[in-house]
Amino acid sequence: GAGVSQSPRYKVAKRGQDVALRCDPISGHVSLFWYQQALGQGPEFLTYFQNEAQLDKSGLPSDRFFAERPEGSVSTLKIQRTQQEDSAVYLCASSLGLYQPQHFGDGTRLSIL
């Protein structure tokens, strides 16, 4: 389809394991955002890319979180040494540029046991 695609849709990991979440934005979208959404809460900003440049990573909760977008298209959010508090839905969004409407993926629900 033509929308933002995220995979996997569900991910279960044991505490301490590393996980990688993938986001495939809409073709041609310059801006890419990652959000963390805890149960019953609104999305919280994690990081922002403009093409391949990570211009803002102020929302990443710790140095265990790492995001990349090496070719300015697909992005990967990696969480190292996962902890229970990392359990959440991770949403990816893309847009044509700043202030343009964001198109969201379906999210990845991460559960840490």
Added chain:
Amino acid sequence: AQTVTQSQPEMSVQEAETVTLSCTYDTSESDYYLFWYKQPPSRQMILVIRQEAYKQQNATENRFSVNFQKAAKSFSLKISDSQLGDAAMYFCAFSNTGNQFYFGTGTSLTVIP
């Protein structure tokens, strides 16, 4: 810091009636954007409506309209002729930089047949 407050965790409306969802925000900026997003159980966030702060005219999109009161820092969403498909979580969001978006905690809307 920017904050977005949605004081109504849950709302309900009779089908075909009108409902208003409240949102207030706090910022010292004069130029910014405000958004309402809808998140159905499928999890995908969908943009409902967008308002630029420098525009005095309230935005409208078919059955959806906003009441933007800049001085009061209020941005409510009115849904007219409510339909069953309008049932979802509704999030108010604020952005002044274009790359960081701040979301409220959401209002769960139930539409009663």
